[in-house]
Amino acid sequence: MAMLRNGGTRGQSRSSALWGTGNNDDSRSNALWGKGGRGLVTLMATALVLVIPFAASAGGNNNPKPDPQLETYVSPGMLAKADNHPNQTIHVIVTSNGGDLPKSQILxxxxxxxxxKLGLIDGISLDLRANRLAQLAKIPGLTITPDAPAHPTGxxxxxxxxxxxxxxxxxxxxAPLAPNSSKTQSDLTAPTIAVVDSGVDTSKVADFGGRVIQSVNLTTLPNNSPGDGRGHGTFVAGIAAGQAAGYAGASPKSNIVSLDVMDDTGTARTSDVIAAAxxxxxxxxxxNIKVANFSLHASNSSSFTHDPLDKAVEKxxxxxxxxxxxxxxYGLANGPSGVLYAPGNDPFVITVGAADMDGNPNxxxxxxxxxxxxxxxxxxxxxxxxxxxGRYMVGPIPMTSTLAAQKASNIVSPGYIQLSGTSFAAPIVAGIAAQILARNPSWGPDQVKGALMATARPTPSAVPGSLGLGEVNAVKxxxxxxxxxxxxxxDQFLAADPAGGNIPVFNAVSWSDTAKANVSWDAVSWADVSWGDSALAAVSWADISWSDVSWPDSLSSADVSWADISWSDSSYEDAAEGDGAGDTTDSFADSADLAAAAVDPDLQLPADLVAPATTATTSPTTSLP
Known part of the structure; x- marks a missing residue:
């Protein structure tokens, strides 16, 4: 008969995330045991651990000390649970305490x-009826644990x-996914972010691991090194989805698809950017690409109704x-410059400006x-x-890249550089967009854009409109x-593709005629009650979102002449070359910054998500990277 260690009684009450509440409620269910039901068979052993004794030695020792390798360990509560639910299929992990695992005997x-088969730990995951667990426990030298769901510690x-x-x-x-949920935002599957840029250096494992799932070289320009010869795309990808300690990006679980359209000088053919789209x-x-980041712009000022790159991103x-x-x-020190180049000039897409944080999180x-x-x-x-x-940002860069060489004084540590530009504001928003879609996978681009705009944080010290509705708020x-x-x-001007495609197209002629006849044609966008008391009202965005004052007839009614742009079929990286290296105190948060952000009322989680229930967690070796 088996000896018992740390024994227990069948009537004991247990409560944990793994086993449920520990009562005899027949309807109880969980991921390990499935739907509950009272058992008809009572197991002989209810112990947590069974010890299989070995024969007395020839020396006649009447109290032999058990060999630890022959003891069989069963996780606490498993046998009692099996007694209560004998007919259910359970899932366990079985390993050997020493020597080969007796698989045939187990089966x-x-x-x-x-x-x-779990070769790394010389074990197996096993599916069996609960009323067979006691038989498994009689085999000496095993460790039996539940094959239970693993939750990260955060x-x-x-x-x-x-x-x-x-x-x-x-x-x-x-952030918990729901009130009292043990799952958090980081448990969700975030969509892939496509980075249309100069490439991504996949050798930077600390930043990207194996999450750069595809790299495609689409540039037709000759001066393009493998990987990321410029360095711009790696920096952008790090801000959007990096994972390195101290430098995590906005969506550090997103996969990345790198579309290399730039040469080592940061120049791209517009046709190559369109090929990327x-x-x-x-x-x-x-x-699973649901977000695409374009930290670049064309070189010819244009109307979105005719620009081919705008048409491509609209698709x-x-x-x-x-x-x-x-x-x-290309902003101006003395007033608005306009946003004149594709794809940032397209009214459908999310266009992102750069904010200077002035060294604090307010x-x-x-x-x-x-x-x-x-x-x-x-x-x-x-x-x-x-x-x-977008100012004094720090991110990863290949040390052999041309940008690292040109900005050597901006290197803050090996493989990391400080840069400024709207290029590096955009991937923050791209990463937050991926997080929105992780939580709301059925949402489309219009809803993502609306969520970002409606929750933007006002910036009263900025020139009105220079930062749009304000700075993005990831939490809200x-x-x-x-x-x-x-x-x-x-959207009222979308029409079926006359070429027979299944993606709608924008009817520019209909929109142009309507806009000329009615200057308040866009009022319907701002009548939705969902805007509520958002930042929209604070800056009267509804009054300034569209204006015919700056609408030249030459651009609204006719294409830019080929003679003006034929020599300039190119796009450029959006790096602020004129912004010198700043003090890294403007880049990194100190304890005062963190304390201020922690109590900022605009950055608090909804009240019902603040305190998740305490749950079983995994060991650090199985937590998220």
């Missing part, structure tokens, strides 16, 4: 089936950068891919650096819609329940 005793993502507490993204990583459209379902938008574009770094004193473009497009649309931190936008559609007025 003979349990009549179970091996679900998976994400281990860390960042010392100031933009992280300023957006609230650090609170979001561990075409590649995304063809492969979005295969790689992505109408097919369910949220497009995020940098506003550009947006009330934030302004737009003079180089961050803002104002009306050639078609009269106010841009950008939102802003994010991702946990928003309803999202208004800021493109609602534009």
């Amino acid at each position: 003979e005793k349990t009549l179970g089936s091996v679900d998976r 994400s281990t993502f860390t960042s010392k950068q100031l933009w992280v507490p300023n957006t609230g993204i650090d609170k979001l990583w561990n 075409q590649w995304i459209l063809a492969n979005k379902d295969k790689y 992505l938008w109408f097919s369910g891919v949220t497009v995020v574009a940098a506003a550009g770094n 947006p009330k004193d934030d302004t737009a650096p003079f180089w961050s473009a803002y104002g009306y497009t050639n078609d009269g649309f106010r841009k950008p819609e939102v802003a994010a931190d 936008s991702v946990t928003a329940i309803n999202a208004p559609n800021p493109n609602k007025a534009l």
